[in-house]
Amino acid sequence: MIEFKNVKKVYPDGTKAIKDFSLKVNEGELVTLIGPSGCGKTTTMKMINRLIEPTAGNIYINEKNINDYNIHELRWNIGYVLQEIALFPHLTIEENIAVVPEMKRWKRKKIQERNKELLNMVGLDPSTYQRRMPNELSGGEQQRIGVIRALAADPDIILMDEPFSALDPISREQLQSDIRKLQKEIKKTIVFVTHDIDEAMALGDKVCLMKNGGIVQVDTPQQLILRPATQYVKDFIGERKSPWQTAIDVIADQSLSIVISKNEFEENNFPSRGLLIVKDENDMFVGAVEDGQERSVQYLDNDMPLYKAAEILETSDQLVFPVLKEGKLVATLSYKDIVSFLKSKTKMENGVIH
Numbered sequence: 001m002i003e004f005k006n007v008k009k010v011y012p013d014g015t016k017a018i019k020d021f022s023l024k025v026n027e028g029e030l031v032t033l034i035g036p037s038g039c040g041k042t043t044t045m046k047m048i049n050r051l052i053e054p055t056a057g058n059i060y061i062n063e064k065n066i067n068d069y070n071i072h073e074l075r076w077n078i079g080y081v082l083q084e085i086a087l088f089p090h091l092t093i094e095e096n097i098a099v100v101p102e103m104k105r106w107k108r109k110k111i112q113e114r115n116k117e118l119l120n121m122v123g124l125d126p127s128t129y130q131r132r133m134p135n136e137l138s139g140g141e142q143q144r145i146g147v148i149r150a151l152a153a154d155p156d157i158i159l160m161d162e163p164f165s166a167l168d169p170i171s172r173e174q175l176q177s178d179i180r181k182l183q184k185e186i187k188k189t190i191v192f193v194t195h196d197i198d199e200a201m202a203l204g205d206k207v208c209l210m211k212n213g214g215i216v217q218v219d220t221p222q223q224l225i226l227r228p229a230t231q232y233v234k235d236f237i238g239e240r241k242s243p244w245q246t247a248i249d250v251i252a253d254q255s256l257s258i259v260i261s262k263n264e265f266e267e268n269n270f271p272s273r274g275l276l277i278v279k280d281e282n283d284m285f286v287g288a289v290e291d292g293q294e295r296s297v298q299y300l301d302n303d304m305p306l307y308k309a310a311e312i313l314e315t316s317d318q319l320v321f322p323v324l325k326e327g328k329l330v331a332t333l334s335y336k337d338i339v340s341f342l343k344s345k346t347k348m349e350n351g352v353i354h
Helices: 041-048 071-076 093-097 099-103 108-121 139-151 169-186 197-203 221-226 231-240 262-266 306-314 335-344
Strands: 002-010 016-025 030-034 056-061 078-082 157-161 189-193 206-211 214-219 259-261 275-279 285-290 293-295 320-325 328-334
Touching (some): 041 157, 093 108, 099 108, 108 139, 206 221, 214 231, 262 275, 275 320, 306 335
Parallel strands (some): 030 206
Antiparallel strands (some): 002 016
């Protein structure tokens, strides 16, 4: 979908902002760019919609060089969400959302339908919010409007430049949750710049960790934690990431020792008593059986952070939870797995826990 090939950016004063940068972002993927201040995250993102031109190398969208697109066509197909929300203060919320569709000459009825659809998508009642002015909304509500305004004309690509960094922690966490849910529904190709490692790991299908204008490691959040390529990666993640923010598929038991096949279940061939998780030949979660009887069980999404999973375990009598990724059984999670993980993250020095 988006591909950087040996891209460099050198400013007139000789500053080398981006050095031989090559990265592929697949269709429907959310990739987070993370790294220390000045590492080139925002410069990299701004080159996608040609707000900044590279000095060397090429960038492709759908295998077509971005320089071969009409620049208006290119930008109309790319939504852009900034830290500074930049809603037009003299326009209503409805009018703010309609800006790009109107430029693309959409029919009025289509714009109105899209407006309502998007407001409902982020939990803002159209009858309440459409005719409000931006200054009548909270910071979190304004940022939601910023996100859906970028989605209004149904672009293939969304660029998000530290969109939540100015918000309070509660609003920020809620918007991160909204983006995760929204992305499962709309499956846009998103490049998301952030300086917050917890945010990068929570949102990204892939995380691109940068340093001094180059890539140190690109991988899934789970692999960055389990297999850091360098000491820099290990230190960057380890120093900043709370264990409670870790995605549960890093923590969970991937041995699938209590899992049986659908055929074994149908033939009543249970290798042991107790709770067993059932999957089909494609590893899709089917259900569960306990002591020979079918049982309904709650499952957890693989990218759920540990603190949310712990809340669910605390209020349930279920001892083991299937962990699913898009319906596929990837692991199981129990209190034992959580305790083992937290113990591995706890330092003991002179009898004192740190």
